[in-house]
Amino acid sequence: MSSSKYSSIHYNSYLQIDKITSAQTLRSDEVGTHAHDEMLFIITHQVYELWFKQINFEIKAIANDFSAQTVNEKNVGIAVARLGRIIEIMKLLIQQLGVMETMTPLDFLDFRNYLFPASGFQSFQFREMEVMLGLKENRRTTYNDKPYHCVFATDKKEKLENLESSKSLFDLIEDWLERTPFLDFGEFNFVAEYQNAVTNMLAREQEAILNTDILSAESKQMRLSMLGDTNTYFANIMNESKHNELIKEGKLQLSYKATLAALFIHLYRDEPILHVPFQLLSKLVEIDDHITTWRYRHAQMVMRMLGKKIGTGGSSGHEYLAMTAAKHHIFADFHNVSTLLIPRSDLPVLPESFRRNLGFYFSAMNA
Numbered sequence: 001m002s003s004s005k006y007s008s009i010h011y012n013s014y015l016q017i018d019k020i021t022s023a024q025t026l027r028s029d030e031v032g033t034h035a036h037d038e039m040l041f042i043i044t045h046q047v048y049e050l051w052f053k054q055i056n057f058e059i060k061a062i063a064n065d066f067s068a069q070t071v072n073e074k075n076v077g078i079a080v081a082r083l084g085r086i087i088e089i090m091k092l093l094i095q096q097l098g099v100m101e102t103m104t105p106l107d108f109l110d111f112r113n114y115l116f117p118a119s120g121f122q123s124f125q126f127r128e129m130e131v132m133l134g135l136k137e138n139r140r141t142t143y144n145d146k147p148y149h150c151v152f153a154t155d156k157k158e159k160l161e162n163l164e165s166s167k168s169l170f171d172l173i174e175d176w177l178e179r180t181p182f183l184d185f186g187e188f189n190f191v192a193e194y195q196n197a198v199t200n201m202l203a204r205e206q207e208a209i210l211n212t213d214i215l216s217a218e219s220k221q222m223r224l225s226m227l228g229d230t231n232t233y234f235a236n237i238m239n240e241s242k243h244n245e246l247i248k249e250g251k252l253q254l255s256y257k258a259t260l261a262a263l264f265i266h267l268y269r270d271e272p273i274l275h276v277p278f279q280l281l282s283k284l285v286e287i288d289d290h291i292t293t294w295r296y297r298h299a300q301m302v303m304r305m306l307g308k309k310i311g312t313g314g315s316s317g318h319e320y321l322a323m324t325a326a327k328h329h330i331f332a333d334f335h336n337v338s339t340l341l342i343p344r345s346d347l348p349v350l351p352e353s354f355r356r357n358l359g360f361y362f363s364a365m366n367a
């Protein structure tokens with residue numbers, strides 16, 4: 001006799017297949033005018049919701065690990081793997097729109113009227129995902145001047161409000177970056193060294209523009225003025241009080257200290273200890289990219305299905321969705337770190353004693 005503490009289980013009951021496969025009720029059948037494509041419409045949305053559930057499950061786990069006062073270093077690697085999983089799911093979510101698009105606008109019209117006022121706008125899990133990642137209410141595009149959560153019943157609205165007031169993944173990563181110990185390391189002051197390197201790099205670029213005989217005087221002037229703008233950009237971002245002003249004006253989100261840490265990680269990512277943090281930051285940017293791609297693809301699909309018709313949820317349809325694609329970036333400041341990068345050849349050389357701290361124990365011992 002088996003001594004196992006658990007009973008055997010059948011595929012069907014483990015996965016509750018009957019429950020899932022009996023959850024497709026066609027409104028068109030209820031009304032008595034069967035519309036063939038409504039099955040695809042329902043299943044596609046349901047599959048999305050299942051994947052949203054998995055994505056949110058992963059985000060919650062990462063957020064939980066990063067809520068610790070000191071993040072266990074092992075958990076940074078685990079977060080990278082989980083973010084990688086989210087990215088793979090998001091790629092599927094983008095591809096899946098192709099399946100939806102096998103339904104033509106005319107097929108959609110066979111049952112669209114029966115859906116009113118249901119809309120993807122009412123997807124609670126999609127909102128959870130946005131909020132947990134870090135999309136703040138004041139950065140959202142609204143329609144009809146109403147907050148996005150007005151479409152939910154009280155319990156769901158409260159859940160979203162609670163989520164809004166807890167730390168998002170963006171906030172937790174920002175805290176983690178702010179705690180980075182590398183920015184002022186005894187003899188090495190990163191900001192001072194970096195600013196020096198930027199000044200030298202820009203001076204070289206200026207000299208190259210002035211000395212070239214390929215450009216006309218007019219285009220030289222134009223390029224010099226653009227270089228001036230870059231200079232101002234570097235200066236503003238690197239100046240703590242200016243940086244804070246930009247945050248107040250809503251032009252930046254990531255704190256000064258966290259921006260410096262993210263920059264440091266990007267610049268010195270070849271140092272072994274920074275590999276995993278670099279991957280973490282890259283994955284966040286990738287997630288932002290994929291959500292944006294999904295928003296654009298969905299908006300394009302809506303344009304194709306509805307043209308200029310308004311949505312069943314009452315928005316302007318394509319126009320509203322295209323605006324969310326342009327505006328609802330969550331990790332934009334992590335993207336912008338690329339603006340601050342300088343070539344490896346211009347990088348300030350790290351003092352040897354410091355560099356050893358960025359290697360693995362074994363290589364430091366043998367250095």
Ligand code: HEM
Nearest residue numbers: 044048119120121123126302305311312313314315317324
């Ligand atoms: C024929 C297919 C589809 C059409 C015509 C369509 C149309 C729309 C429209 C017009 C909106 C704007 C809100 C409104 O006024 O209703 C919207 C929002 C939304 N839809 Fe779809 N949709 C389709 C498929 C899907 C699918 C397969 C999903 C997957 C879950 C989805 C998820 C969403 C989400 C999450 C929003 C809210 C976006 C935001 O506010 O940022 N939609 N949809």
